[in-house]
Each structure stands twice: as C-alpha cells, then as structure tokens.
Amino acid sequence: MTLAGFGSQLLQLAIALALAPLLVGWVNQCRAWLQNRSAPSLLLPYRTIRKLFLKDAVVAEGASPIFRTTPYIVFAAMCCAAAIVPSLATDLPFARAADAIALVGLFALARVFMALAAMDIGTAFGSLGARREMFVGFLAEPALLMVLFTASLISGSTSLPSIVDTLAHRDLAIYPSLAFAGVAFTMVSLAENARIPVDNPATHLELTMIHEAMILEYSARHLALIEWAAALKLFNYSCIGLALFFPVGIAAAGGGWQALLGAAPALIGKLAIGGFLLAAIETLSAKMRIFRAPEFLGTAFLLAVLAMLVNQLLGS
Amino acid sequence: MSGIPLYAQFINLLAAILLLLAFAMLTQRRVLSLVNLFAAQGLALAISTGIVAFGTRQPHLYASAALTLALKVVLLPWLLHRLIRKLDVKWDVEGLINVPATMLIGIVLVVFSFNLASPISQLASTVTRATLGIAMASVMLSFLMMITRRKALPQVIGFLAMENGLFFAATSATYGMPMVVELGIALDVLVGMLILGVFFFQIREQFDSLDLKHLEKLKEGE
C-alpha cells in the first residue's frame, strides 16, 4: 500500500463524487434531445443538491433514528463501492478489503436500509416502495452476482482490479460468455438504477413508483444525500460495466500520475457514450407494468447463468 | 484460450450470439419481433460461415454464406412479413406455459445439450468443435419454442430456427456440407414455406383463426 496507491484511490473517489451528478445531467440532456424537447442545464443536478442542502429538514413525527441516519449510511455505502470499482486505474488499495461479492453486499446494505427507512414512517406509500424495492432487489442481486462470477471465472479472481487487469491488459481475446453477461448486466443496471423499463425516474404517479416511493418523506439535506447517492450508484454501475466489458483505457498499476491523467479522457468519453445509450434505451422502451418486472429480471438472471454455462463449455 | 486463432474466437462469439437469439425467440411475445430475430439469426449464421471460409480457406463456403444470406436474411423474412400482412396477424403470442418456466426448461435443455456434445466434440477435427454444444442447444431451444406456442406462425419460425441450428452444427463440426446437399435443403425450405403459406390461408378460412387448438377438433369421437 504505497502513497501513490493511496493517492490514486482518493483521486478516483473524488472524481466519482464530482462526476456522478454530471452523468445524471448528461443522461437527462440526451433524453431531452432524443425526445425533441429543450434540455435542462447540464449542471442542474449540482444546483438541485445545493438547494436541498440549504433547506430545513422536515422529519415526520413517528420517525425513529433509523430514518435520519439512513441517508448517511446509503451515501457511505455508495462511496465505498466507488472506491472499489476501477474507473481510472487498477491501483486501488481499498479493493483488498472488499471484492466483487462484497460490492454486491454493499449495494444490499444500501437497499436494506432504504427499505427499512421507508417502512419507518408507517405510510402506505412507504411500505409499497419498500416492498417493490426489495422485490426488484431480490431478483437483481443474484443476476449481478452471476455476471460478476462469470467475469471472475474468466480471470480467476473476484477482486475487481484483478479482473480488469486480466481482461484489459492481456492479449486481445474475445469472450463469448461476456456477450451474455453484458446483456444481463444491462438489464440489471436498468432495474437497479430505477430506469425505464422498470421504473420511471421522472414519474409523479405514486402507484407506479419504486425508488421515488421510498424517499417520499425525505427533504433537505437527507434528500440531497440520497439523490447524490443515487447518482453515485448510476456512476458505479456504469464504471462496473465499462470495467467488465470495455476495459481499454484503464491505467495499469504503477503507471503514476501521467497514466491517471491519460485515463481520464478515456473514462469521460466512455461515460458520455454510455449515457447516450442509456437515454436511447429509455426513449425507445415503455415502462413495464410492475408485475412484468419479475419476467424481465428473471430473464436477466437466467442469461447470467447461461453465461456461466457457456464459459464452462467453451473455456472462455 | 490464447492457443485459438482470432477467427475461431469470433466464431465462438457468433455462436454465443446465436444462442442468445434462440433464447430471445423463446421468450418473445410479438410476432414481428420473432421474424426480425430470425433474420438476425440468419445474419449471424452467414457471417460465421464467411469467417470459417476465410479462416480455413475453403472457397465453397463463401457461396454457402451468400446462399444463407439471400435465403434466410432476405427472402424468408420477406415471405413471412408478407404472410403476416395478408393474414393480418398482430397478436401477442401467449405460450402454453408461462415465460419463467419456459426459460427454466430452456436452461435445463442447454445443460443437457452441452453435456451431450462434449464427448462428440472431442472426436471432431475442426478448430470450432467446441461450438457443437451451442448448436445443439439452439436446436433444442427452437424445438421447445415449437412445442410451447399455440399459434401456427411461431411454430413455423421455430422450425426454421431449428434448421439454422443444424446448419451451424454442420459448419462447425465438418466445415459445411457438400454443395448439393445444401442446395437441396435450401430448396426444400423454400418450397416448404410456400406450401405452409397456402395451408395457413386454408386453416384460416376453415376455422376463422390460426389457433392450433381448433385443429385438435379433427380427432374422432370429439
């Protein structure tokens, strides 16, 4: 654990925190362009978060301490996840402490606490959101784990920097099982980040909400932290996808400052393209009815299992 | 993994895409998407035959690839689209069993085919023999699709997809079939499609619907 490694770790975390709202703003802009609307400013999420921090927090009367600490815990879990996923370089000392399975565990930590906080107030929409979120999570979490397992079977390790090292820095090889895993991963990330076709992030109809229903009671700095954590989650999922399926451009360990700075344009370019594709998928699909969500996620899960089977068969 | 040449890796990738498309056809509800997926499968097949031709330097496979392209990507989907337009078919096809159960059975079939194929692929001498399991799996999945559909058109598409899988098995295990055999099969498939098209009109006129449960009424003592 060298000083350079520590520095690279903190730099990646800082970039993740800074760029995540920008990614959300970019996706909203692309969506507006594709739908022939005029786009909001690219920096709108930053202004929203700042505005929320300035407000007074309004807490419901029956709330327990779980309600007030959950935003911090969720934010901390997402920061930990951002510290593990290699976005710029694979020199991440903290990744020794948590591997891919622990990454899924961190997402589960955030999800469980959000669900508990939603049930804490005791309203109908809170428990509706909690139930739906745990339901989507119960199907999405195994699918994500299977995708990560496929990658780890190929690279022989569950530590994310090692996976990226194997996939990016060895000779160019094509892994067919990653084709299946890629489709499965796309479906899972749509579900987990509350995007169409699973959940509409811009909806105001309560009966169709999943993620929004859980945070109905939050305001001010709590809501700001939760929005930032949601943006971080999208950023993390994008970086996981890029690390597993398009790892070119991620600096290898021991590259120093120059390698990190060289990797930054690659990251920004890839995220821009990814954001555009996400907006395209959202524009071209319609939101599914909630009881079709198990079929959607079940398909993702079985595709991920199939990826592992294809890996066993073809040896790659 | 590094011992396999690049073109063989491409073939593995296309095999995986073929299996993915077979799975997607199994779970797809809309008929128009089924036809498009079938066309995509034909395209993947044509590209993989072309790559095998390039990698193993067998020029007759280029002709085979061109034939596949013409037949399965252009002609058959066009015929199917015309049929759909004439029959005015736009249903959501509900299967006999629900989608998750179908997919679970699909996975079991895939495991079975992979296991079946692994001793056989040891005997073959081609570079792409590992994909034999995938080819068999796509055949099985298309068969499953034929079984679990209630309307006639998806069953026909399943039959055509099965032929796709068999063709891929042939290319991967033995570098293609003799040209005579291929032309014969292509002709059979084309004629079969035309006859089936006529049949559909007859069924529709008789029963006013293409739901196959009407055909069950032909049993005696009913």
Next chain:
Amino acid sequence: MTPTPLHLVIAAIAAWLAIGALGLSRPRHLRFISRVLFPAGAAVALALAVVSGFAIHALPQSTILPLGLPDLPFHLRLDSLSAFFLLLLGAASAAISLFSAGYFRSSEGTAPGLICFQYHVFLAAMAMVLLADDAYLFMVAWESMALASYFLVTTEHRIPEIRRAGFLYLLIAHIGAIAILLCFGVLQGGTGDYTFGSMRSVILTGAWPTLAFFLALAGFGAKAGLLPLHIWLPEAHPAAPSPVSALMSGVMLKTAIYGLLRVAFDLLNGQLWWWGVIALALGLATALFGVVFAAVQTDMKRLLAYSSIENIGIIVAGIGLAILFKAYAKTLLAAITLTAVLYHALNHAFFKSLLFLATGSVLHATKERNLGKLGGLIHRMPWVAWLALVGTLAIAGIPPLNGFVSEWLLLQAFLFTPSLPQSFVNMLVPLAAAALVLSAALGAYVMVKFYGVVFLGRPREPNLAYAKDAGPFERAALVYLAAGCVLLGVLPVHVIELIDPINVMLIGSAASHQIGDNWLLLAPINPDRSSYSPLIVLAVIVGVVLLTMQIVHRFYHGRVRHAPPWDCGFPLQTPRMQDTAEGFGQPIRQIFEPFFQIERQLPSPSDLAPRYSVKLADHSWRLLYLPIARSAEFLARIAGNIQQGRISVYLTYSFCTLLALLFFVR
C-alpha cells in the same frame, strides 16, 4: 492431577443435571428458580464454552464411564469436532439461559421447577450427544434430547394445537432415530462392536457405505429439518416458549449437523462424489423451499422457523460440496468449504437465537404473535428493537456482520469448482451457486419484512401502547448475542483458526495458513484472487458517515422541523394503511405459486358481509404425509381385526401358537 478438558466437560454436564434436580425439588418457587438456578446454568454454559474453546486445539481425549450396558459401557470422547459443537452449545445456551432467567415469569401451564428440570436435562443430553463415542450412548442421549425437548415444546399443554405440534415432533424425531440406529447397524460392519473407534477402522465395501450415508442423511436430516422431513419444524418451534425455540433452532439442529459430519467424514472412510451431488441438491431445494415459505408467513415465530429450514439447507448444501471436493481428493478446497459450513453453523446459532429471544420479548410485552397486529415497537421497546436490528442485518447477509462472512466463504468455494474433472458436475455448479444466491437474496427480503412489520412504522393495534421493554436479564442476553454477531463478523480470521483443527481431523488438510496470515484480511488461497476485510469495511463506512455528518453540519446546518407524515398529501392516514405481512409477501406468493397449496375465499360483489381469506399450506402434507398416515391407519385397521373381544378367540390364538411351536421343535 490436573483435570483434563474432558473431565471439566463431564463436570459441567453433571452440574446441569444437579441444577435441574434442584429445580424439581422446589417446583413452584419462582424467584429461586429464575434468580438462582437459570443464571447458574448460564454460568456453567459459559464455562463449558471456554473449556471447549481450548479443547479444540488439544489432542482428542477419551474415557469410559461405568454406566450403560454390561459389555458396552459409555464411551466418551472429546475431539476437535465435538469441542467445536460444545463451544457452540455453551456460547448460545449461556445467553438463552440468562434470557430465561427473566422470561419465565408466571407459571403458564407447567410449574417453573419442572421447566427448569426439563431444560437442563435437554442441555445435558445435547452435550452427551456431542461427547458420545459409541452407538449406545449416542442413542440414549439422542432419545433423552428428543424427550426433554418434547416436554419443553408442550409446556403450555392445555392448548390442543400445541399438543398436536408436540406429537408431530415426537413422531418425526423417532422416525429419524430409527434411521440413525439402522445407520449405526450398517456401520459396525458385522463386527458386533458398536464403539465409534471400531467403526472407524471397519472398511465397508459394495453398497454398504452408500446405504450408511443415506440412512444418516435421512435420520439426521429428520432432526435438522431437511426436505421432506421438515414438517415438524414450523409447528414445533412456534409452539414452544421462545427460549426453547431459540435453543432448538440455534443448537439442537446443529447437533444433527454434527451427527451428519461425524458419520460422513469420520466414521465412513471414503466418500463418493454423487453423495455430494445429492446432498447439494437436497440442501439447495430445502433452502429455497424454506425461504419462499418464510416470505408468506404471518406469524413471527413460524417465519423464523422457516428461515431456520433455509439456513439448514444452506449448511447441508455446503456439506454436499465438501463431500464432492473430498471425493475428488481436492483436500484444500474441501477444507475451505467445511470451514464455511462450520462458520455458518456458529453464526446461525447466534443470530437465530437473538431473533427468537427478541420475539419472546415482543410476545411477552404484547401477547401477540401475529404480524398483522404489531408495529411501531421501536419506540416502545428500544433495547429489543435495536438489538434485533443487529440480528436482522446479520441474518440478511449484510456486510460487515457475521452472516455475510460465511456466505462469502461458501460462494468462494463454489467459484473454485471449475477444477473438477467431471464436466457434468462442472455444469451443475453454476446452477447450484445461482440457487444459493437466490435463496440468500430472498432471505434479505424476508428479514426486512419481519423487522419492518414488527418494529417499524406505526402500531397497528391500540393496546401496543402499553408494551414495556425487556427486563435486565433479557437485555443482557440480547446484548451478548448481538456482540457475538458483530465480533464473529469482524474477526473472521481468528474464528477460522479456531475451526482449522477440525479440517485437519476430518479431511486431512488445514486451510488456515492459506486463509489468512494477516489477522485483518481474509484471503482464501491467495490475496490476489479474493480478499475481504470486514474490519476495514466497517471502519470506512462508520468513518464516512461521521465525516459526512460533520461536513454537512459545518458547511450548511442541522435544523430539523417535525411535522405529520407527508404521504403525498393524503389527509386521513391510519396505521392500518401500512402493509400487512400478507401484503409484503404477496409478490413472492405470486411468483412462486406452484410451491404452495393455496385455498382462497374471495368475496363476490353481492356479499353483504364480504370476507377474504387465503390459506397457504405445504404440498408435502397432501402428497407425502396424509397418504402415509392413511395407509398406516388402513393397516392398523386390518391388524385390528385380530382383536375380536371374545375369550374363545384369544384362547384359540394361544392354542394355535402352542401347536405351531410343538410342531417346529419336533
């Protein structure tokens, strides 16, 4: 002569029996029993745990007690496997005994002295099962365990459902005992010597080892709650008083696991790979079954009972995987898998006991077991609620607590499987890993439902406002168990070093110097391959939370206003608008509908008093148990024809027997 650990353990067992006898001498004197005897039992349990902890690393010791049959006295043996399970027994039962000191308040059906006697006999019998080194003592102790727990289950014997549950429990326990007895009969291999030492040296050939293994799987599986002999678990665990449920779920099921490990790895000399596959499949089916049923329950304790079935399924699946690895002589991987299995058993003892004891407190405070009548208890019972939160997070497998560590180890073991030679097994394992992950994810769903409906939200019934928090003994026990969950979660390397001698004994290879030289980092095989450090994760999460709080309060502000809940501006909100337990479980019921046997009563639009009811039952009642019960009744009725009631008929029977004997002796 310094007392060896074995002598100390025997002394602990004798102490428990003495405490039980003392309780029997003054049956109605509640203060004596609850303030003196139960805490004394807890102290003995703690001492037992400490002694066993030391004994794991010591060499095996045996002794022979001059009790038992004339030519088969009681053989006792304390080796690493027994010591580990004794540690589990001692550590968990110390907390449960402490809790019982505050729990048994008024005499509910049975006198407290009698409960004390049965309880301590139960503990002593379990310890004897773990120490037994010959088949006779094992069966005697096993039977005593079953009988003592039967009496404990039927503590409130005036209620017919409880009597019925107890009867079912006893029935299945005896079916299992018959299978275990037959298994020992096969294992002795014709030598007539029923000590375990001789069974270890007997080499069985042909189909006998397979028969022995499957008899053991059936017999111990019946006690552990494996499919399809699980039917007693959801009935008996809720029927018993909560400390007894905790003891049964947390400790007694593990003695069955001990028995299975003892037979499969110690008494049988070689393992076959397909035993492992069948155990793996059966374990995963049990796990999925348990968790799906847990998701639709409306009774607190039934939910936890089904969750125990799920965890036992995971443990048996791990045992199957270990057998598979050992059959292919991959001893290091088998050691890692076995470590994961034993770790999970220890974890389950802690967090399941914690949850059952918490439901006991809730039951005492509110007299309600039905989830639909609870809610909002975090405000009225803060101690119980916060400690139950630790238990809930642990059982849901959330890092950095203990449930996650054992799941992590087991998943890592699954990822090693591509190195197996047989391709069929190689393909099966991704499917097995998928099933395991699915049941773990659903477990989190179930636990959020449990905690959210019981403790969070608003009270669904007005009388919940009178609920009082738990007493000092109960609080102490819950704190102990919660601390255990946290420590087991953040110090995994120490626990693995504790478990390692068992690997050496059963499999012949140690895993620990592969698993972690660094006390901070858990890294099986190789740190580059995978590593996990729960302490660092915990420190970072807590650090970031505190840092964020400080920064936000410094740069902005920390003002808070209180207001009624927003609920999208809905004016009339009642607590009944929250999700009920059925509501929360409805998506799972919809997806997994074929698993259940559903009886629905739906109202029609013209009903004057509309009524909606949904009853979910287990298919195995209708498919397996009722046909067997009916055929048993049928056979009994046919056999009953012998009973004619007339003296001349009975005299005819005696006469015919006499004639037959004379004929044959001739």
